[in-house]
Amino acid sequence: MHVLIVTDQHPESLGGVQVAIRLQRRYLERLGHRVTIAAPALHRPGYAPTEEDREAYIDLPSWPITRDREYGITWPGARADRALAAALAALPPVDLVHVQGDFWGAMIGLRAARGLGAARGLGRAIPTVITMHNHVDEGTRAVTPLAPLAFQGLRAWRGLALGPCRGAVARRARGAWRYLAELAAEATAVTAPSQHFADELERHGVADEVLVTRGGVDDEAIAQVRALPRSPRSRPRLVWLGRMSHEKRVLEFIDAVAESRIDADVVLHGAGLLLTRVRERIVRYGLEDRVTVAGPVPYRDALAAMRDADALVQTSMGFETQGLTPFEAAALGTPTVFCDHEIADDVAASVEWRVADGSVGELARTLREAVEQLAAAARGADGGSADPESLRVPEEEGRRFLQSAQTAGMVEIYERALLG
Structure with a gap:
């Protein structure tokens, strides 16, 4: 199968999620699957992809968001859609989209799944798996006293990028959890990297079933x-x-x-x-x-x-x-x-x-x-x-x-x- 992974940060940037994605790609390829990873282009000085990575990575238009230029953002919208669609046009058809991002990567990935489905006349998005990596509630509250406003902003951003939520959302999902639930509502399957976080996502109404897919080590x-x-x-x-x-x-x-x-x-x-x-x-x-x-x-x-x-x-x-x-x-x-x-x-x-x-x-x-x-x-x-x-x-x-x-x-x- 051909799996399109869409994530918040370039797979060659620093971070545990990026390590997990690189490993996932390598071991899926060993099993005969094709993996393409779409993410914001990396602005780190001196970075040059290998030939093998160049074939697997789709660098989306992006802007650096940290002083060291390690991390970037791609705005989920028509420009990113066009860049992603043009790159995918030269590749075999995508069978499944795996969203491994909680912010712009999630929105870009869901838009891509919809676009691929529409291009094939399916009337729906192609199968989509979402892995929730980020404890958005805890992480936001740790860095700002204005977390409730930030959660409202995330939901508004999601609405601008994706429109009305295309699925049922549990009433108990509030704040950051509701934002994640609105993303999960479009997924065929939802996963988390640990049992304790899967349990928390279910408890807060993000999804009725959250499967566990731990990041492994090489x-x-x-x-x-x-x-x-x-x-x-x-x-x-x-x-x-x-x-x-x-x-x-x-x-x-x-x-x-x-x-x-x-x-x-x-x-x-x-x-x-x-x-x-x-x-x-x-x-x-x-x-x-x-x-x-x-x-x-x-x-x-x-x-x-x-x-x-x-x-x-x-x-x-x-x-x-x-x-x-x-x-x-x-x-x-x-x-x-x-x-x-x-x-x-x-x-x-x-x-x-x-x-x-x-x-x-x-x-x-x-x-x-x-x-x-x-x-x-x-x-x-x-x-x-x-x-x-x-x-x-x-x-x-x-x-x-x-x-x-x-x-x-x-x-x-x-x-x-x-x-x-």
Whole structure:
């Protein structure tokens, strides 16, 4: 089959959703399917697609929306429709549209599904799967006190781009949930990347049934990185990866490291609006001997950092719809310190630490507990009684997070959608 994926951001930009989309494409192609990805053109300086990517990507007219030009926006309207239709005209017919965006990507994808159906004289859109990646309610409330107005704006924007809602919407869907429900009303199938977010979407009336399609981790990359030797160390090593923004609670993490007084090396990978404040806070607390900011790194380097670490620290709460890094860490054998219990339940690893609540004090206490146990395990490696492998996630357990397993489930959903 030929699957058209439409998303909010270019697949080569930074982000967990983009990683998941790139992997999905690769593993679908290995099964003999064709995948085309339409997204805003990437404005990052120096970016040049490979020949293989050039054939798979449709770059829509866009404008950069961040200072580093990493992210862009495409206005859902006639200009984007024409650009997408012209690119698709040179390709085999699209069998199914998979919307993997919650904002302009969703609107562009739904318009595309309608247009493809109209061009074939179907009188309806072609089969459409929507994956809800973004916790729009929680994420918006985390960054602005004007969230209710923002939700009204999103609904108005959707109305301008798509017209009256073409389906029933549950009465209990309110605010951001109603916006998502109006998008979902046009879908043949609705999915979410975790069970806890699927449950929340159903509870808030976004759709009667939300299937779970987790983002997987690259089988080959995991195998290659697992084969790397872990570096020697004199004390436990913790790693944090993500976008440095308020909802990720990176500043609270620095506060907790300072309060905990742990004897550990802590490395932060990523960048974002709070990067300068993170560096300032590290200096203010005098943590330069323990905390290092590695900045953004290529995906394989991020995996290698997780493999080399004794534990990953996951700090966001109630925001992530999957939280891919703990899954990647588990596949690499690395346990996680979880602040979000719902993500911990989805990962369900045999080795983990859970922070009791959202306070800095509890995070500090859990960090002390984890570091003490990891240090004891390391002493066991030097001839003590502790078993260092007892605090690693077993390899057989990590196999369930691989992309090959997740792609098989996605194909089943596609086939179900095509059957109507």
